[in-house]
Amino acid sequence: MDNQFQWELWKRLTEAPGVSGFEEPVRAIMREYIESCTEEIVMDRLGSIFGVMRGDEKGPRIMAAGHLDEVGFMVTGISEKGFLSFQPVGGWWGQVLLAQRVRVITPAGAVEGVISSIPPHVLSDDQRNRPMDVRNMYIDIGADSGEEARKAGIRPGQQIVPVCPLTPMLNPRRVMAKAWDNRYGCSLAVELAKExxxxPDHPNVVYVGATVQEEVAGMRGAKTAAELINPDLFFALDASPAGDIPGVRDGSGKLGGGVLMRLYDPSYIMPTNLRDFLISICEEENIPYQIYIGKGGTDAKVVQYHGIGVPSAVIGIPSRYIHSHAAIIDRDDYEAAKRLLIAAVRKLDKSTYESILPR
Structure with a gap:
């Protein structure tokens, strides 16, 4: 990859463990990169982190945020034979879990494991024809007893993360990793801070960073971060499920099709003036974009309600197989999102911001 900075950033972010509520390793990486761009760092009490980039203090206060957390699991118990019971954290479909590798993150280090699966040779016809409930799965760490597991440092309440190293694919524009949802947004935030x-001649004040606990009900970090920052405008930087795979009939979002212009999801409608502003940038700058109708939500769901209302947009990309162990993005989509975010921030002076507000 030509951009060594970007590849190292992606590798560090995607391979770091950071299930909702356990974001500290990812936050430490974000802090390192953001502190290289600004000495002014702010955090809420849940752990969302932002660097403050001060341009024109008379301009709007812009909040641009990915989210630190990924979907994963939590240890809930240890059996006498050393098998681990677990709780999914975030939205999982149980059929993507069987036989997948995981790591249990303990104070003494990571412990390798695999999610239980029964070989087809010993399944009954009834078992073959119905999905296994997640509640009946366990994690095998190769221990002979519960005591051996506890001696390794495993305790209930610890995070468990999928295993998938950052991997270039046959088409060199395509890159596979765990947690593109949403280390994509974290990476984009870092690149905005670097830019x-x-x-530094931007006509506004930008708070750039990432929130915690987006993947669990309530999108908690976005709420507390908005209280901290009190933004005039919000850009959620998030990956969305690609709809260009076999078996998806009504999906939108194609890898290589450009940045996603999310017009609607069940918790959010893009303000029309903000939509027109972003589309005009794409057309002026020849940035490829694609219309996106979402079925899930983002941090924009929460931030738009802050105070008397915060105009919000999602600057996203499609990612295949999110909320599984291995997801795939297209580098061209990432670059399109990066160009749009930077151009939007540079154009958002006081008068442009006011033109976006309802009239």
């Missing part, structure tokens, strides 16, 4: 450090 604003190198060219």
């Amino acid at each position: 604003l450090k190198e060219r």
Whole structure:
């Protein structure tokens, strides 16, 4: 990959463990990169982290955020034979779990494991024809007893993460990793901070970083971060499920099709003036974009309600197989999102912001 900075950033972010509520390893990486761009760091009490990039103090206050957390699991018990029971954290479909590798993150280090699966040779016809309930799955860490598991440092309440290293694919534009949802947004936030450090003449004040606990009910970090920042405008930086795979009939979002212009999801409608502003940038700058109708939500669901209302947009990309062990993105989509975010921030002076507000 030509951009070594970007590849190292992606590798560190995607391979770090950071299930909802356990974001500290990812936050430490984000802090390192953001502190190289600004000495002004702010955090809420749940752990969302932002760097402050001060341009024109008379301009709007912009919040641009990915989210630190990924979907994963939590240890809930240890059997006498050393098998682990677990609780999914975030939205999982049980049929993507069987026989997948995981890591249990303990104070003494990571412990390798695999989610239980029964070989087809010993399944009854009834078992073959119905899905296994997640509640009946367990994690095998190769222990002979519960005591051996506890001696390794395993305790209830610890995070468990999928295993999938950052991997280039046959088409070199396609990259596979765990947690593109949403280390994509974390990476984009870092690149925005880097851009604003190198060219600090932006007509606004930008809070750039990432929230915690987006993948669980309530999108908790977005709420507390908005209280901290009190933004005038919000850009959620998030990956969405691609609809270009076999078996998806009504999906939108094609890998290689450009940045996603999310017009609607069940918790959010893009403000029309903000939509027109972003589309005009794409057309002026020849940035490929694709219309996206979402079925899930993002941090925009929460931030738009802050105070008397915060105009919000999602600058996203499609990702195949999110909320599974291995997801795939297209580098061209990432670059399109990056170009749109940077151009939007640079154009958002006081008068442009006011033109976006309802009239």
